[in-house]
Structure formats: structure tokens, C-alpha cells
Amino acid sequence: MAAPAVHHLSVDERKARGKGARERAPLTSHRGWVPAADRPDPVAMLEAQNVTREQDLVPVRHGRMLVSPFTFYRGAAKIMAEDLKDTPRAGLVSQLCGDAHLSNFGMFASPERQLLFDLNDFDETLPGPFEYDVLRMSASFTIAARNNGFSASDTRDVTLAAVRSYREAMGRFATMGTMDVWYARLSEDEVTAVMQGVIGSRKGKQRNAAEAIGKNVRRNAAKARTRDSLQALSKLAEFVDGQYRIVSRPPIVIPARELMDYFSMSPDETRHAVQGQLRAYRTTLEHDRRHLLEQYRIVDVARKVVGVGSVGTRSFIALLQGRDEQDPLFLQLKEATASVLEDHLPKSRYTQPGERVVQGQRMMQAASDIYLGWTKGVQENRYLYWRQLRDMKGSAVIEIMEPLAMSFYARICGWTLARAHARSGHPIAITAYLGTSDKFDVSVADFSARYADQNDRDYARFAEAVRSGRIQALDGV
Known part of the structure; x- marks a missing residue:
């Protein structure tokens, strides 16, 4: 297939x-946001997502979302996608x-074994209006700040800091050469340098x-450096009959040898399918x-629950072995479904x-995992x-x-x-659109405060649905 023409x-x-x-979208257009009059029931939207999920894990997902309005927001990307479809768009x-909520950023190792700070979750990635990510990020800071008991002033300042940083960074990228933008990254040393400036x-x-x-930044970076497949081996596996196998910890971790009740496949059938x-x-x-x-061979496979919003989608880990038992490689297999944004934006x-x-991950990250790849699942319509x-992954403890x-x-x-x-x-x-004033920042901060209020209302409805037994x-x- 011939590549489409590129217009420069x-x-x-x-x-x-x-x-x-x-x-099309004045810089102040995000002020005064209100939910649409015909806004769908947020609990019904979550229930619709649950239809194709592992039913024994749906209550786990709900339990994790029930912890706080912040954890609810983390699992409510579909709800916000519905709300974003009616927000102003600049057409960029x-x-x-x-x-792009704040818990989907973190540290990980580049192929050169350098710690980088970057986005680290792309389940919903799709081309679309840049504002969508900015609004999702900024609202997450408002919600997290409130969750931590910040004053209204501190909450607003934190939100403005996120949007201002985005706008000012984009202004710097607008002056840089194409390759310089592509190679820009935030390494451990650069994070430390920014902190020293603070x-x-x-x-x-x-x-x-x-x-x-x-000190906490340096401690988290040091901890991230210890998080590799060898460390995972000590946490997730046990040595039995001369080889390692993944430890059973249902419902969070269920090895292939125990999965027959879930997928109607024997351990041998499961192992053959994974091969x-x-x-x-x-x-x-x-x-x-x-x-x-x-150079590696598969030793064991297990279902393993991860995250908040992803709970219930199929997720597995595979333990592979290289030269010997002390040369492990853990791979994660996560189910990919249609992006929640595809309900309202052009399909991928x-x-x-x-x-x-x-x-999408390769496009957005400064450096991506060398083992990043994809397959079609064994069952129809599973990917x-x-x-x-x-791989030296580390994340901030927001709470x-x-x-x-x-x-x-x-x-x-x-x-980032x-x-x-x-x-x-x-x-x-984008820089020409955003300008150098704080009009966009203030407008987005107003949206974030209003959306945080709506998230509180949605969380209350969700909590009531749990209490009522719905x-x-x-x-x-």
C-alpha cells in the first residue's frame, strides 16, 4: 500500500x-463547563464495559475504584471520554x-539502561484533539489534590502548574529542530536537576x-533500578521440582495449572496456546x-491482575528462562480493546x-520497551x-x-x-494557539475544578450502586 502524500x-x-x-475554540472556552443535559448514567457506562471482562474480577475493579474519588477517576476514562466529546476543540x-491522568506517568529503563520519566500507559491511545489529554491530566491533579486534603488555593496552584508547564514546554519545542524534539527526554539526571532548581x-x-x-526522588529512582525480572522472580515465583513456577495468589495471580475453571482449557492446552x-x-x-x-523458553504462565481501570480485561504474565534458572525474563500480556475515544473520534x-x-506508545514515548509487540488472542475478538x-519501573505515591x-x-x-x-x-x-498568557491555563483550571465536582457526584452514584447491590x-x- 502506497504511503499517503505528506503536506509540509x-x-x-x-x-x-x-x-x-x-x-473555533477561544482560549477561555473551557471555562464554565457543565455536563450535557442528556449525559448517560456513569454507572451504566461502567456496567457496559464489564460485559466483556472477566466476571470474577469485576468486583475487584469496583473495589479498587471505590477507595476514593481519585481511584474512581482512574477507572473512569470511558465516562470522561463521553464528556470530552462536547468540549471545545481547536482542531489541532x-x-x-x-x-493521561497523573498516575499514568512514571520511571522506566530505556534500551540503553538509563532511567527515564515518561507516560507509561497507552491502552486508550488514539490521534485526537490535544486538549483531551491536557484536560484529563489537569483534572486528575485537581482531584488528587482534593483527595490529599489540599486547600482550594493549593489545589488550584497545582493544577495551574501542570497546564502552565505544558504550555511553556510546547513553546520551547516550537523553537527546536525536528530531530531535537524527537530525541528530547527527561532522564533521571534531568529530573534531579529540575529538583535542585526548586x-x-x-x-x-x-x-x-x-x-x-x-531525597525521595533519589530513593524512588534507586528502588526502580532494583525492579527487574530477577527481582520479580523472587516475588512471584517458587522453586519446585528443579525449576521455577509462578506462585498462586488468587484472584490476583492464578497460574496456568489452575486456569481450567476460568477458560475451559487444560494446563497443557493453555501452555500450547501461549507457545x-x-x-x-x-x-x-x-x-x-x-x-x-x-534465546529464552517459556517456563510458566499465569493470569495477573493489574491497575484500576484495566482490572477485568485479560492480563497475563509469562516467565521465560535464558541460560539457567537465574536468568529469567518476565513478559506481560495485556488485552487491548477499542479505545474509549473511538466512540467519539475517528477509528484507529x-x-x-x-x-x-x-x-501509539512508540509514537509518544521518548524510548520504548524493546519487547513491545502484539498478537491476536486465542479466542475470537481478543487481542x-x-x-x-x-524493567526498572517506578511510580510516585500520589496519596x-x-x-x-x-x-x-x-x-x-x-x-512530558x-x-x-x-x-x-x-x-x-499548538504554541501559536496557546500563546504566552495564562488564559488557557486559567480556563483549563476552571474546567478541572468543575469536572472534579462532577467526578465527586459520579463517585457518589457509584458508591450508592454498590450499597444498593446493583x-x-x-x-x-
Whole structure:
């Protein structure tokens, strides 16, 4: 198939396009958001998602969402996608994360074994209006700040910090060469340097608080470096009859030898199916990485529950062995479904949802997992994408953050989202649209406060549905 023609706009044309977009969506247009009069029942939307999920895990998903309005928001991407379809759009398209809340950023290792900070969840990725990701991110900061008991002033400041960082970073990307934008990344050293700048700008108690945050950043990075397949082996496996196998911890981890009740497949049938999946998955890798993977053999497979919003979609881990028992590789297989954004935006160019996730991740991340690939599942209309289970992954503990720490985190998340959008979109046009004033920032902060109020109402309806018995929830799993 021939590639479509590419139209190259000049710098002036891109600037004009961005400034012209203000007529379609003025910078203040996100102020005053109210839910649509015919807005669907949020609980019904979640119930619709549950139809194709593993039914024994649906109560686990509900239990995790029930913890707080913040955890509810994490699992409610479909609800927000419905709300975003009616928000103003400037008409400037980038590859979207689709679920850019603050817990979907974190650290992981680049192929060169350097720790990077980046987006790390792409289940909903799709090209679309750049505002969608900004609104999802900014509202998550407002909701998380409220959840942590911040004052209204501190909550607003944290939200503004995220949006301002996005706008200012996009302005810098607009001045950079194309390859410079592509290679831009936020490494461990650069995160530390930003933190040192924050420390240097503070005095007295605030300086002490900033120094404590800096220590926590370094501690989290050191911990991330220990999170690899060997560490996973010690946590997830046991040595039995001369080889390792994955430990059973139902319902969170269920090895293949115990899965017959769930998928009507014997352990041998399950193992055979996974072997076939592995062969198909290898064909989606680059030749050198395929050769590397072929040095490993599968030892065991298990279903493993992950996340909040993903709970109930099919998710597995595979334990592979290289030269000996102390040379493990854990891969994760996650089910890919249609993006929640595809209900309201053009469908993905990729008919295979697993490929949609992988290609979107490669487009947005500064560096991606060398084992990122996809396959079709054994059953009809089931699709998977593959990646390493642990590759020096680390994430911030949002629930314990104080205002200064969350403001710092907001800054690096805003920069990271802008970089991800700049790789696939038009930073010059977006910058021309956003301008240099804080009009867009303030407008989005107003939206975020209003959306946080709506999220509280949705959470209350969800909690009532649990209390009434309409839906089931399992706590503490």
C-alpha cells in the first residue's frame, strides 16, 4: 500500500493555523463547563464495559475504584471520554495517550539502561484533539489534590502548574529542530536537576521540604533500578521440582495449572496456546530483538491482575528462562480493546487493537520497551499486546504528596505530555494557539475544578450502586 502524500506547511503557515484556531475554540472556552443535559448514567457506562471482562474480577475493579474519588477517576476514562466529546476543540491533532491522568506517568529503563520519566500507559491511545489529554491530566491533579486534603488555593496552584508547564514546554519545542524534539527526554539526571532548581529557589521551611522531596526522588529512582525480572522472580515465583513456577495468589495471580475453571482449557492446552501466541508475537519484533527473545523458553504462565481501570480485561504474565534458572525474563500480556475515544473520534487506522496500543506508545514515548509487540488472542475478538513486566519501573505515591511535591510532579508531567504531543503533532501551531498568557491555563483550571465536582457526584452514584447491590465490589484486593 502506497504511503499517503505528506503536506509540509511553512513555519508561518503553522503559526497562522494555530492563531486561526482561536476562532473555533477561544482560549477561555473551557471555562464554565457543565455536563450535557442528556449525559448517560456513569454507572451504566461502567456496567457496559464489564460485559466483556472477566466476571470474577469485576468486583475487584469496583473495589479498587471505590477507595476514593481519585481511584474512581482512574477507572473512569470511558465516562470522561463521553464528556470530552462536547468540549471545545481547536482542531489541532496529536497522538493522544487517551488516559493521561497523573498516575499514568512514571520511571522506566530505556534500551540503553538509563532511567527515564515518561507516560507509561497507552491502552486508550488514539490521534485526537490535544486538549483531551491536557484536560484529563489537569483534572486528575485537581482531584488528587482534593483527595490529599489540599486547600482550594493549593489545589488550584497545582493544577495551574501542570497546564502552565505544558504550555511553556510546547513553546520551547516550537523553537527546536525536528530531530531535537524527537530525541528530547527527561532522564533521571534531568529530573534531579529540575529538583535542585526548586530547592535552590526556596528558603527556610520550604527549602527543607524541597530537600526532603529531592531525597525521595533519589530513593524512588534507586528502588526502580532494583525492579527487574530477577527481582520479580523472587516475588512471584517458587522453586519446585528443579525449576521455577509462578506462585498462586488468587484472584490476583492464578497460574496456568489452575486456569481450567476460568477458560475451559487444560494446563497443557493453555501452555500450547501461549507457545503459539509467543511465536506470533515474535514476528512483530525487529529482527535483532526477535533473535534475543528466541534465546529464552517459556517456563510458566499465569493470569495477573493489574491497575484500576484495566482490572477485568485479560492480563497475563509469562516467565521465560535464558541460560539457567537465574536468568529469567518476565513478559506481560495485556488485552487491548477499542479505545474509549473511538466512540467519539475517528477509528484507529490499525484494525488490531494491540497494534494500535504499540504504535501509539512508540509514537509518544521518548524510548520504548524493546519487547513491545502484539498478537491476536486465542479466542475470537481478543487481542493482546506484550511488554516486559518490570524493567526498572517506578511510580510516585500520589496519596502522600504535599502541595510542594505535587507541584513539582505537575511540572514534569506537563513537560512530558507536551513532549509526547510535539513528537506527533505540530508544536508551532499548538504554541501559536496557546500563546504566552495564562488564559488557557486559567480556563483549563476552571474546567478541572468543575469536572472534579462532577467526578465527586459520579463517585457518589457509584458508591450508592454498590450499597444498593446493583453492582458488587470486593474491597482490599
